[in-house]
Amino acid sequence: MSERRPRKDAVRNRAAVLAAADRLFARCESPETVTMADIAEAAGVGKGTLFRAFGDRTGLIQALYAERLEPVRNAVEEGPPPLGPAAPPLERVPALLDALLCFKLDNRHLALALEETGSDSPYQAAHYERWHSTLQAVLERIPGLTDSAFTAHALLAATRADLVEHLVGHQHLPREQLRAHLAAFTARILQPSTASD
Amino acid sequence: MSERRPRKDAVRNRAAVLAAADRLFARCESPETVTMADIAEAAGVGKGTLFRAFGDRTGLIQALYAERLEPVRNAVEEGPPPLGPAAPPLERVPALLDALLCFKLDNRHLALALEETGSDSPYQAAHYERWHSTLQAVLERIPGLTDSAFTAHALLAATRADLVEHLVGHQHLPREQLRAHLAAFTARILQPSTASD
DNA sequence: GTACGATGCGGACCGTGGGTCCGTTTCGTT
DNA sequence: AACGAAACGGACCCACGGTCCGCATCGTAC
Structure with a gap:
């Protein structure tokens, strides 16, 4: 063997x-x-x-992306809170999203290349699946939150590389401001639902 | 002339x-x-x-897309509530997003073609700018909601064609369920913020 | 050190698909 | 009927991803 x-x-x-x-x-x-x-x-x-x-081209870009992502992945899977598994869900979700956003900010060119390369959609890429299932699992532990699968998709969509590029690259939104916006958005999703009665 | x-x-x-x-x-x-x-x-x-x-290719796809989108655009810009301008913001936002989602469901092939065609990102397309500014304007009228620009982007991101295709096309999520998920997600964003104190 | 597979190298080559060019056809106007 | 303008069409061009195969390099066996 x-x-x-x-x-x-x-x-x-x-x-x-x-x-x-x-x-x-x-x-x-x-x-x-x-x-x-x-x-x-x-x-x-x-x-x-x-x-x-x-x-092929996709393979090259994925390899590059994976290499760069590795430290983050590591921090997520076995690092200390708030990113690691030990963190309480309400803290970990924003931490995960912020980490992903920061990664994409720091590697805009790569993330862009990866997302626009796939025959179609980043939703085939193994990386996406990983983030999604991690995030979904954490969301599931938050009481009052249904639709954790869709919610995870929707939150991840807010960090897509081309959106980040549009905001930061073309519209010159400062990095910290984007992080703050995403944090606020996430907080709104996580806040206990006052749903009907 | x-x-x-x-x-x-x-x-x-x-x-x-x-x-x-x-x-x-x-x-x-x-x-x-x-x-x-x-x-x-x-x-x-x-x-x-x-x-x-x-x-060029992009021009053709855009023309096709525009033609199909026209009735929706019309309903948004001068139709009756809840889609039209007269609707109260808290009703109009979900209506807008649902209309967009339904359009993408009904025209998956087109929406996909458009989004994956651009040299980069759908964020250059005139259509996107239009939806974004409409949505942002409505969000702005909702008290307690800051970051209306980013919020609009993030909500629109949840309706992206490749995500829709992934969920409905590959994972066979029923149409009505996706609509419900998006509605629930939107509702969470719109619900009055219990922000700190 | 030498010999000799196996592994990897490189760049000429190929197919495909977007986009162009220009001689020919069609339109519509006088 | 006739003529200029506008549009047609498909041969052509070229950039790019991907393949192929004769040649170089590696590492092992002696």
Whole structure:
């Protein structure tokens, strides 16, 4: 069984490609202006190498995204409160959303690239599924909140990369203000329902 | 000055193209599987005609979308309550969102095509700007609701075409249930804030 | 150190699809 | 009927994602 470990040059090239891709996506306005050939050239490798290592464009972007997301994922899954699992739901939900928002703010170019790359929708991406199920599970523990699945989708939708880009990139909404808005929005959702009687 | 009216054949062809495009988008799974050449052929015109009439792919889809949206837009801008301007804000907001959601449910293929077509983001599209400013204006009249601009964005994000497609198309969530979820979500946002003290 | 698979490399090559160009046709006006 | 303007159509162009395969490099066995 067991995988044989990859050759040294393969490892080096893989890293070079990821670094180059990150650099290029960060530099350019729209991710679609960065072609695979550009990335290969910037990394100093051939196109074939790049496709061999990542399969296709989506694979490359996902790999890059996953790498960057890892610390956050870690903090969410086994870190201390308020992000980690031990936090009480009413604190953890805003913390999760804020963490996700901050990540997207810090990696706008990547998040944009990922969301606009999929054949369709970010809803296929494994990352999304993960965030959604985590968030949904936490929401479920909040009394009075029904529809936790939809609520999770709707809250996550408020942090979508293209919206963030629109607000911060095009309309120059300051980062802190966006965070505050999202926090306020979340708080409204979480506040105990005064539903009918 | 004044524009000279277009030739008859141009009008006929334009209509034929719109009809063909609508048919094709409706039939196929993913809008990206429908090529411009396909549309031209289905409409019985040459590719040049198609591009002359609509400029580019985005233009064609926008034109189609606009045509379909028109009745809704009309109802919003000058129709009777609860959709029209005369409705009290607390009723009009859910009505607006429900109308938009229903439109996207009824025109999933189109909405998807539009959102995934833009060079980037639906936030450039004129239609979005319109919905946003309408919704924001209504939200503004609700006491205790700050951040009306962001709130409008966040609520609209909950109706995004790819999310709708994910829920209804892939997960087979029934239409009425999705409407109910969105209504409940909206109600939570609109409910008077018990904010601190 | 050398020999020799296996693994990886690279860039020429291919197919596809959006968009353009221009000789030809159709319109509508005089 | 005739003529200029407007529109047509499909051959053509090119950028880009993805493939292929002869060649280089790695690491292991001796």
